[in-house]
Amino acid sequence: MSYGSFPPAPGGRRGGTLAVVLAALIPACFAGWLLWSSEGDGKGAGGSGPPTASSTSSPPPSSAAPTSGAPSSHAPSSAAPDALKGKVVVIDPGHNPNNRDHPAQIARRVDIGTNTKECDTTGTATNSGYAEASFTLDVARRARALLEAHGATVKFTQDGKTEFGPCVDERAEFGNKAHADAVVSVHADGAGPGERGFHIILPKGVHGGGADTSAITKPSRRLGERLLDSFTEETGSEPADYVGDGSGLNVRGDLGGLNLTTVPKVFIECGNMRDAKDAAHLTDAHWRERAARGIAQGITDFLHG
Incomplete structure (x- = not known):
């Protein structure tokens, strides 16, 4: 509930x-x-x-x-404007619309603890050209408004105003320095046509280099589970059956944004931009509002146990 x-x-x-x-x-x-x-x-x-x-x-x-x-x-069951007062939420809009203009900078390798990876990427896009970076910013801004209305302090890793990035290690550090109670990185997938649905990426237990997720894997899973339930309820979307075991939860240890976090954090892939049916949702403003509601509600449920 x-x-x-x-x-x-x-x-x-x-x-x-x-x-x-x-x-x-x-x-x-x-x-x-x-x-x-x-x-x-x-x-x-x-x-x-x-x-x-x-x-x-x-x-x-x-x-x-x-x-x-x-x-x-139509009033909410608990509409107290200060329901999230004192809570710090970091939303990480995946990629950056300006990345495409800085290929050399985003291709630079950075340390993610277990190995190295590109600073960032341009992300994917629908067949009609709607960029993932535009999608993530729109949904993130909508979710921010909902969370702030309930008293949360919401911070962005980027708001489309920087030249590129930030790099994946910097995105993780942003949430750490903010002492965030929860961090959600918003994305959309670029899988093959016919593969539909959303999924949540959870941090794997890693320990090496500058990475140590031992303290945050369990709370991150709880955050992911809350997001899975609320996103399903708000959007009517089904968990993706093309990743993991079909549960909608996928554990990975190759993402710098998760490996280097010291606070509860997950990624959400809101749908597959390369599938025509999913793309019809992702490009629809009304559906994006429901997606933002699902994200905001999942974060709220997590913060209240």
Whole structure:
């Protein structure tokens, strides 16, 4: 069960609530009109004398009418604006839209503890040219707004304003220095056509060089499990069956962003940009809002145990 769920997108149950209110008010208004009409007819026929108490009192309000200040049906179960006060969340939007202009810089090898890897990459794109780096920034910004609305301090590793990167080791260090309570790196996959779904990448237990994940593998798994549940619920997407064991959780020890973290951290691959059906979701702004909600809710559930 989600803790402090975020309110659903507009257009959900508001229409149903209005219909119920109108159904309750129309009969009451009609009854009042009949009472007024009958009194008017009596006076017009020569009826005089002081009005009775029943003729001057207003009809009692309908029990179905909403009371002032009552929560609407679309209110969250726990909407306290400070629900995440004191929590630090780092969102790591994968890649960078400017990486493509700096091929030499992002190709530089960096130490990830167990071996070396490229500083960063350009990421993938849909067949129509929608870049992963644009997708990750959009979803990250939406998730940031949701988390900040609940009091969290949200920091980005990059917001598309740097020349390139940062490198994968720097992304990990950013979360470490922020003493983040949770870090989520947002991505989209570039698998083959026909391979669909999302998955969460968890840090493997590694110890070597500058890498030691022994203290964060268990909390990172809990974070990943919360994300898996909330993302499934919010987007309706299924866990990818082309990686790992089909559970939607995939453990890897070859990613610098995970190897070098000292705080709970996971990657989420929100879908496959190279599959036409997944790409239709990833390029849709409404679906990206649901994806952001799934990420924000998963982080919230993790932070509250």
